[in-house]
Amino acid sequence: MATVKFSNIVKNFKDNQVLKRVDLEIKDHEFVVIVGPSGCGKTTLLRMLAGLEEISSGEIHIDDTLVNHLHPSKRQIAMVFQDYALYPHMTVEENMSFSLRIKSAPRKEIQERVAEAASILQLGKLLKRMPKQLSGGQRQRVAIGRAIVRQPKVFLFDEPLSNLDAKLREEMRVEIAKLYQRLGATIIYVTHDQVEAMTLAGRIVIMNQGVIQQVGTPIEVYRKPDNLFVAGFIGSPTMNFIEGTLRVEKGHVRFVSPSLSLDLPASLLPAEGAHEGREAVIGVRPDDVYAGREAGKNCSQKVDAVLEVSELLGHRENLYLKAGDLRLLATVEAFFNQSPGSVVPVCFNFENMHVFDKASQKRLSA
Amino acid sequence: MxxxxxxxxxxxxxxxxxxxxxxxxxxxxxxxxxxxxxxxxxxxxxxxxxxxxxxxxxxxxxxxxxxxxxxxxxxxxxxxxxxxxxxRHSLAYLLLLPAFVGLALLLVYPFLFEVYLSFHDLKLTTIMMWKNTGKIPFVGLEQYVKVFTTSPLSEVTFWALLGRTLLWTFSNVFFHVLGGFALALLLNNAISLKGVYRTLLVIPWAMPQVVAVLAMRGEFHSQNGFVNIILGRIAEAYPLLAGLGVGPVQWLSDYPLLTCTIINVWLGIPFMMVVILGGLQSISTSYYDAADIDGASYFQKLRYITLPLVKPVLMPAVTLGTVWTFNNINVIYLVTGQAGGTEQADILVSALYKAAFTYNRYSYSAAFAIVVFALLFFISVTYLHGFDAAKDER
Known part of the structure; x- marks a missing residue:
């Protein structure tokens, strides 16, 4: 198994710079998920590591070996593609053994390795089938099996679950997590789905517009997003953002916006003179917006809001609220017994609140 | 007026x-x-x-x-x-009716008439009898026996013609596919001016065949043709090659079938190229990415990925190409068929044409045509069967 190091990676497609000086180190045995909206350059980064895409500038090392000019097959990586890329005219077995057969590996070794991968993925009964005779999930497993057979240093997954339906996707997510535990391999996994990222990753790399926004464990990027983009991208439903101005008052900072003013506790944002008059954005997750009875129990500084719509999810309920001109989403315990149009007291959990500078989009709060 | x-x-x-x-x-x-x-x-x-x-x-x-x-x-x-x-289905049939009637008039009636002719004896000596009385002698299977035992022209037999036709068909189709494949592979790369090359390469196909063939025939003229002039120059410049026998050749009289084949290969490559190019472009690039990671060389990718995945579009094109080449009277007749022409390049259909319209053996040619039809039918069914088998594999 292996470490991977990206240094100063740049990728240009004609005049369009899709990757802007990307630096990233991936440790041995690590499961790293690269996540970001489409077009952020995450797949390009992965394909450059695989050797399928030219590197405009910068260096990629696998285990201290510079691989910039190494042929894909020499990099000891294996890739699982979004559309699986199973050769349609070959059986499952032929697909899995293709890389060994073209190297003219001994037949015994081919059989052993295919059998091993098939037993890991429970593909034994499917070996003689054609890809078109398989379901989406089975194809996905064959694609992973093809990767395992190659015994690579690094596994690359390029949006492997995006062609599956929601239920199957959950199942395969668990399978991939189990597989990681079993193989203990270095895995780099690209997805646009933040749920996959949160559930699978040891570390998450969040990318936007060719720039890495934050690298951290799932809990770090969830609890302490470095900037507005990460705050908005990670977490479902999306975080509430409130724009306003900061005022430094005796010993604390006061956040002032047209529809809402809050005294921020010093634990959230120390009263520094530099904050005076700063344009800021407050971020608070729907789970940390208390409404109705919860608001009564938990906090001070209540605001009155009008309930516009409520969505029952089962054990939780989404409340779409409006305080002045401000729209807020609160997720509360089901069953919230208020009809749309009624006035609801709302307050916030300051412990899990985030303050961002509006100009630089960076995090201000601790 | x-x-x-x-x-x-x-x-x-x-x-x-x-x-x-x-x-x-x-x-x-x-x-x-x-x-x-x-x-x-x-x-x-x-x-x-x-x-x-x-x-x-x-x-x-x-x-x-x-x-x-x-x-x-x-x-x-x-x-x-x-x-x-x-x-039932009254509207559907009423809408289809004009097409059915057209087909019946253009295909079914001539075919039935041909079958009728092949069991009778219509030729130069009986045609006046047919005109005057509306009757021609019934001869049963005699015409079919004649097809296999006598020559449709003055010397070549049916069997020689059949062998020559098969040789002509398969060599042509082979080079069509080979040339078309090579050009399609080149055009499938990201090269600049691709559109220009593609247009230039499609010209022989887009040109009326008569014009193309007659122009090429001129190029094979023994004294003024491009081919012989070039061969002459080469022989002059490299005496060594001349010693090996390179030099001007009497293309039209000494190698008529070879000349026809060269011309027809040139004419047929664009069609195969366009079909194969379409097939190549429909192959997802991720197969090649996967093969790259698996470590396949260029030829391994060609052998294990490109060829099997192009096969479904290639097979119908090869079937069509075989039938067209088998039936290709244009090239042969235009290159060799005029006055004083040779019989050395005749294939089944060009011999058939000459038997009917040079020698006026109408009933004989009708039987001949039915035999050719049966042959082509057999070839096509075999091909399509193979094509189905290939499709089931995927």
Whole structure:
């Protein structure tokens, strides 16, 4: 198994710079998920590591070996593609053994390795089938099996679950997590789905517009997003953002916006003179917006809001609220017994609140 | 006035066709629409045979007993529509009818007439008898026996022609596919000016075949043709090659079939190229990415990925190409068939053409054509069978 190091990676497609000086180190045995909206350059980064895409500038090392000019097959990586890329005219077995057969590996070794991968993925009964005779999930497993057979240093997954339906996707997510535990391999996994990222990753790399926004464990990027983009991208439903101005008052900072003013506790944002008059954005997750009875129990500084719509999810309920001109989403315990149009007291959990500078989009709060 | 007259004649012809189609549609409309009315049989039997019969009488070609025939046919048609069709799918059939009638006139009638001819004896000496009496001698299978035992031309036999045709067909199709594949692979790369190359390469296909073939025939002229001039220059410049026998050649008289093959290969490559290029472009690039990671070389990718995945588009094209080449009279006739031409390059269909229209052996050529048809039918079915098998594999 292996470490991977990206240094100063740049990728240009004609005049369009899709990757802007990307630096990233991936440790041995690590499961790293690269996540970001489409077009952020995450797949390009992965394909450059695989050797399928030219590197405009910068260096990629696998285990201290510079691989910039190494042929894909020499990099000891294996890739699982979004559309699986199973050769349609070959059986499952032929697909899995293709890389060994073209190297003219001994037949015994081919059989052993295919059998091993098939037993890991429970593909034994499917070996003689054609890809078109398989379901989406089975194809996905064959694609992973093809990767395992190659015994690579690094596994690359390029949006492997995006062609599956929601239920199957959950199942395969668990399978991939189990597989990681079993193989203990270095895995780099690209997805646009933040749920996959949160559930699978040891570390998450969040990318936007060719720039890495934050690298951290799932809990770090969830609890302490470095900037507005990460705050908005990670977490479902999306975080509430409130724009306003900061005022430094005796010993604390006061956040002032047209529809809402809050005294921020010093634990959230120390009263520094530099904050005076700063344009800021407050971020608070729907789970940390208390409404109705919860608001009564938990906090001070209540605001009155009008309930516009409520969505029952089962054990939780989404409340779409409006305080002045401000729209807020609160997720509360089901069953919230208020009809749309009624006035609801709302307050916030300051412990899990985030303050961002509006100009630089960076995090201000601790 | 001449112009006006032609316009008038064409318009009249079109009007006649339209009236014919309308009459047919009306005829079948009656049978679809009123099939369950009590008066369906009586009205049909009273009207349609009478109408047709009076048409025959007016045309002066009525014969005794004709009316009874028409009456019987109409009874069958009426019963068919009443008890079998029962008015089902009437709109679909009425809409398809003009096409069916067109096909029947253009394909079915000539084919049936050809079968009729092949069992009789129509040739230069019996054609006047046919014209005067409308009858030609019935000879049974004699024409078919002649096809395999006598020469359609002056010397070559059927078997020699068949061998030559197979050689001609398979060598042509082989080089079409080979050349088309090579060019398609080149064009499938990301090269600049791709559109220009593609247009240039498609020209032989887009040009009328007669023009293309006659132009190429000129290039193979023994003294003034491009090919011989170049060969002469090469022989002058490299005496070593000249010593090995490179030099001007009497293409049209010494190697007529080879000349035809070269010309036809040149003509046929663009079609295969376009078909294969379409097939190549439909192959997802992720297969090649996967093969790259698996470590396949260029030729391994060609062998294990490109070829099997192009096969589904290639097989129908090869079937078509085989039939077209087998039937290709244009190239052979235009290169070798004119006055004083040779028989050395004749394939089955060009011999057939000469037998019918140079030697006026109509019944013989009809039998000959049916044999050729059977051969092609067999080849196509074999190919399509192979194609189905290839499809099941995927």
């Amino acid at each position: 001449e112009l006006l007259r032609s316009v008038y004649e064409v318009a009249g012809f079109i009007l006649l066709i339209a009236l014919g189609v309308a009459a047919l549609e009306g005829y079948f409309y009656y049978h679809f629409k009123f099939h369950d009315r009590p008066w369906f049989f009586w009205a049909g039997l009273a009207v349609f045979p009478l109408l047709v019969w009076s048409g025959f009488v007016a045309g002066g070609i009525a014969k005794p007993g004709l009316f009874a025939w028409l009456f019987a046919i109409e009874a069958v048609v009426l019963a068919f529509f009443r008890y079998a069709v029962k008015g």
